[in-house]
Amino acid sequence: MGELFTPTHLIVLAIVAIVLFGGKKLPELGKGLGEGLRGFKEGVKGVTDEAKDAKPGETAHTVTPKADETTKPTA
Template structure:
């Protein structure tokens, strides 16, 4: 199996996309795709920041309530 994305493959793919969606919809699709990728990138940045800023091994001590004696 040769290179997957050669120039002819990309040209044929571009022609198919233009035929399917038309010239007027392409800018809207590009904008939506760009916003989606930007949101994904910001979300991943937030996850990696949380992982890097996480304190090492935080434990929480839980003290039980004292039991009441029944008379």
């Protein structure tokens, strides 16, 4: 079976992307994808920083359940 992304595969993928989205829309899609990846990296970094700062035995995010009126059994 060979490599997954050979130069031929990448060229065919680029041609399909241009046909589907058009040449004018591709830079906007690339910019949006880059911003999304950047935001994801910052979010992951924030979570790992919080986990490192947490005291031993604690979790970074503690959720306290609230009593909900709809979940109480009725008699």
